[in-house]
Amino acid sequence: MRLVLHSAENRLFARKFQTALHLLFPPRCVGCGEMVESDFGLCAECWADTNFLGEDVCDTCATPVTRLHGEGSVVCDACLKDRPPWRKARAALLYAGTGRRLVLALKHGDRTEVVRPASKWLARAAAPLLRAETVIAPVPLHRLRLLRRRYNQAALLAEALAGEVSASYCPDLLIRRRGLGSLEGLNAEARHKKLAGAIVANPKHHGVLKGAYVLLVDDVLTSGATLKAATDACFQANATDVCVLTLARVAKGS
Structure with missing residues (x-):
């Protein structure tokens, strides 16, 4: 008593x-x-001013699409022509208006308090991607950029999401073994070429990756080049399945 x-x-x-x-x-x-x-x-x-993305998105790249009532899996024309290596993708917000401001505030403005509400938005978006055995991991930053920024915004989002959905979390599942400079302003082909071989599986986690169901988390999905490189690294280490989740999605053509 x-x-x-x-x-x-x-x-x-x-x-x-x-x-x-x-x-x-x-x-x-x-x-x-x-x-x-x-x-x-x-x-x-x-x-x-915030465009929350629901299920009316391409199953493969999370870009907004028109989904007819009762329609199942929808894949946009771009993904039909050139399908990304991951199985499914989702994003919580459209990269516009408040969504864009929140991503930039987190990424460049030290506004880490954005992570708390973002984790709940991400949890809703992640629902169709999660399995009981899913391992959540962030897209890695190179150590020099991490020193300058002091935190990896993708890791903060991934850790908060893992706590929100009670999933396994591995912060260093992947590593970025060389710095690349900024990818802003580069087209998809140039980004892909610059990222080739830059992201690899962490040798100490090969046992975790073998046969794993991985959910990769990043702040924003633009061309998908970084997430493609991270996905390839997971499959090269014998992961069974990879899905991707971002806080925001840049609308194609914008």
Whole structure:
């Protein structure tokens, strides 16, 4: 009985402490900084400016498509012509409006608080990709870029997602063995050529990868070159299945 009372007192203290914190530091929208009702939320304006992606996407590359009622798997024309090496892809947001601002804030603005709401959006998007034995892993950063940025945004997202869905997480399943500089501005062919052989399986995790079902996580899917290189590395280490998940998807042609 004493333990139950103690637990109730702790909860009451925690609520009072949280209320005091909110009086001193009111919750603010992770998109624009305006005050909101709860921590790590979006204000009405930012919410309306966020395009959440559901099932109306290409099963293979997560680009938005028109899915007829009751229609099963849908693959876009681009993937029919040149199918990526992974089995399925999903993204939580369209890379536009608030979605774009959130990705850039996380990637370049040290706004790691974006990860908390993002993990819940990712968990919803990941539902059709997950199996009980899935291993979640991030797309790796080269160590020099990691030193400059101080964190790998893909690893933060992957770890938070793994906690949200209670899945296995391996932060260094893959390694990037050479720096590449920026890929921005390069077309898909140039990105693919630059990434060839840059990402490999971590030798100490070959046993984990053999026969594994892997879910690769990154912040944004553009041409898919980085995720293709990471997927190839998984299959070269004898993974059984690879799917990919990103916080945002750049619409094709944009």
